[in-house]
Amino acid sequence: MDSTEPFTIRVGTRSSALALKQTELVISALQAAHPHARFEVHAQATAGDRDKTTPLPEMGKGLWTSELEARLTAGEIDLIVHSLKDMPTTLPEDCVLGCVPAREDPRDVVVFSAAHGDKYKTIADLPAGSVVGTSSVRRAAQLRRRYPHLAFRDVRGNIDTRVRKCDEDGYDCIILAAAGLLRTGVGARIAQYLESSTPGGGMLHAVGQGALGLEVRKSDERMLGLLKAVEHTPTMMACFAERSVMRTLEGGCSVPVAVETEWVEEEEAATGEEGDEEVRPDRKRKLRLRATVVSLDGKTAVDGERTEEVASLAQADSLGKKLAQELIERGAQSILDVINQGRTATGAVKLSEAA
Numbered sequence: 352m353d354s355t356e357p358f359t360i361r362v363g364t365r366s367s368a369l370a371l372k373q374t375e376l377v378i379s380a381l382q383a384a385h386p387h388a389r390f391e392v393h394a395q396a397t398a399g400d401r402d403k404t405t406p407l408p409e410m411g412k413g414l415w416t417s418e419l420e421a422r423l424t425a426g427e428i429d430l431i432v433h434s435l436k437d438m439p440t441t442l443p444e445d446c447v448l449g450c451v452p453a454r455e456d457p458r459d460v461v462v463f464s465a466a467h468g469d470k471y472k473t474i475a476d477l478p479a480g481s482v483v484g485t486s487s488v489r490r491a492a493q494l495r496r497r498y499p500h501l502a503f504r505d506v507r508g509n510i511d512t513r514v515r516k517c518d519e520d521g522y523d524c525i526i527l528a529a530a531g532l533l534r535t536g537v538g539a540r541i542a543q544y545l546e547s548s549t550p551g552g553g554m555l556h557a558v559g560q561g562a563l564g565l566e567v568r569k570s571d572e573r574m575l576g577l578l579k580a581v582e583h584t585p586t587m588m589a590c591f592a593e594r595s596v597m598r599t600l601e602g603g604c605s606v607p608v609a610v611e612t613e614w615v616e617e618e619e620a621a622t623g624e625e626g627d628e629e630v631r632p633d634r635k636r637k638l639r640l641r642a643t644v645v646s647l648d649g650k651t652a653v654d655g656e657r658t659e660e661v662a663s664l665a666q667a668d669s670l671g672k673k674l675a676q677e678l679i680e681r682g683a684q685s686i687l688d689v690i691n692q693g694r695t696a697t698g699a700v701k702l703s704e705a706a
């Protein structure tokens with residue numbers, strides 16, 4: 352489009368410090384690409400921000416997104432900047448995930464209580480009965496599997512609140528997304544990064560973690576065009592594959608599924624010349640997708656991995672769907688059935704019944 356005339360983009364966001372920081376990052380990238388654009392930030396609290404006591408897994412879906420989406424479809428704003436992790440895998444009919452920019456570190460991390468000084472380096476160092484703070488079913492289930500001797504306790508609030516509670520309220524450590532800590536400038540508190548290769552047993556992250564989801568009206572061709580400038584296609588494809596795993600597994604509800612994606616160079620043909628090390632720009636890249644479904648008590652788990660050439664969002668979707676179907680065939684369905692029996696009418700997990 353011809354964007355030499357000044358025009359205004361109304362950007363919706365949650366009002367947390369992290370959400371505002373993420374919005375600022377997106378706006379400055381968009382501003383660089385579209386010098387004539389002006390931006391208005393429309394920040395508001397969402398249901399997830401207002402209710403600080405109900406355990407997150409009991410709150411149902413859309414708690415961070417629905418109110419902003421209502422303003423988007425009403426035409427009051429033009430764009431929403433979400434943590435992609437907080438976006439349900441199925442969006443309202445009139446809305447679309449139009450763009451995913453480059454991702455911050457997607458991993459979960461361990462933050463130890465300041466009370467411990469630098470006594471512990473990894474979560475594996477904690478003695479039996481140590482208290483791990485997390486409100487995430489996915490994190491608790493995976494950690495119960497690897498460290499059955501640890502205890503888990505809910506911790507709610509924005510990042511700074513959770514870090515303060517960790518230091519003051521009797522937790523030995525808490526688990527958070529690296530991205531939130533890094534983006535809000537408290538990366539120095541990160542003691543350990545958790546990933547599939549973590550010694551003592553892997554831990555995968557949430558679908559879309561560390562990435563931003565830019566949501567617009569499906570009919571808004573102009574915004575969809577403008578967002579192209581800040582899209583990071585490899586991230587967008589990886590996130591579509593991750594979201595496809597979740598969509599295939601959940602049927603509308605959040606489940607303890609964790610993932611990891613990695614772009615890998617295609618293996619050299621077995622007959623390849625030795626020493627043929629130069630980088631070939633035309634080399635096909637494959638997406639390696641790992642996923643795990645864990646029972647809430649951590650006692651049953653199904654892990655899977657699949658690597659395929661991915662060159663479109665449709666292929667990314669298909670990779671995620673195939674991996675999810677394989678997990679279902681290998682027993683993930685029975686784990687999900689137990690969790691689904693404990694669900695409330697809103698689709699939330701009833702922890703007391705399902706744990």
Ligand SMILES: NCc1[nH]cc(CCC(=O)O)c1CC(=O)O
Pocket residue numbers: 434435436437526527528530531559560561562
């Ligand atoms: N609703 C929680 C939330 N949503 C996004 C982030 C962190 C940033 C990200 O994962 O992209 C967090 C905090 C956390 O999980 O530690």
